[in-house]
Amino acid sequence: MFDLIAIHLFNFIAGLVFGGILGSFVTMLAYRLPRGKKLDTPRSSCPHCNKIIAWRDLIPIYSYIELKGRCRNCHKPFGIRYLKTELCSALVVGFTLLFYGFTSKTLALVVIFEILLTLGLILSDKGGIKSAPAKKKPAAKEGEDGDESGEDAGDDGAEEEKG
């Protein structure tokens, strides 16, 4: 009995950690993909002062709380969007692993969720991208109000990059 609880607890915590990292990656993808930026280099920098963000400040959720969502260098805020996305991803992956363990079903669900989360973030800040084509008003509205859990994560900080 205890072993079973320990295994589930381990799966849940592993899911939280992995989900947080994925959430951080998704935020980076959603920022860079629509802007045609390279995905590998350069490393993430502060949108305000352009200082490269140190590895110790890229720990999902923890770094955000430690720095109160601000740049260590210029102290300007990054936007709550990062924390929301990382938390959302951490919880979804955590609970998926808790219920299904390390299975192909978990892998499929997590991949689908992260793709939807990325698309949701991209759609939610479409209005903020200058190169985007003229937006259709009803479609944009629908995207913002959609019930996909990831889509409410992008109501502010759309112009910023971290993670």
Ligand SMILES: [Zn+2]
């Ligand atoms: Zn800064």
